[in-house]
Amino acid sequence: MVLAQEMWNHGAQMREAFAKRKLARPQITAQELTDMLVYLQNLPETRHLATNFAFPPSDSGDALFQSKGCSGCHTGKLALEGLLRTRP
Numbered sequence: 001m002v003l004a005q006e007m008w009n010h011g012a013q014m015r016e017a018f019a020k021r022k023l024a025r026p027q028i029t030a031q032e033l034t035d036m037l038v039y040l041q042n043l044p045e046t047r048h049l050a051t052n053f054a055f056p057p058s059d060s061g062d063a064l065f066q067s068k069g070c071s072g073c074h075t076g077k078l079a080l081e082g083l084l085r086t087r088p
């Protein structure tokens with residue numbers, strides 16, 4: 001929920017960033033979002049965060065994060081492990 005909410009809340013900024021890089025917005029299924037969530041939840045930086053529900057670690061989240069182009073922007077200062085770490 002929080003991931004979807006944060007993506008929604010930052011939608012305008014992401015839309016701008018996609019446009020600037022001339023990238024198409026990827027379509028993401030619920031399953032794909034879940035897989036990426038699991039990946040993001042299990043990073044060393046975010047693992048300690050309280051979760052209302054937990055999924056077992058998954059291998060495909062990382063691959064999806066790459067293949068959907070998320071990692072193209074979300075590295076360095078924009079790395080989600082850094083941005084999400086500051087979330088309550």
Ligand code: HEC
Nearest residue numbers: 003006007010013014017018021068069070072073083084
């Ligand atoms: C074209 C660049 C770009 C791509 C590709 C991209 N994003 Fe983003 N994203 C951004 C920008 C810019 C922000 C706003 C960052 C900020 O608030 O400082 C953002 C913010 C976010 C946030 C909110 C982070 C926070 O501060 O809480 C999430 C979650 C997120 N993106 C997830 C994703 C996921 C998942 C994908 C892959 C499907 C993705 N993004 C692909 C540029 C991108």
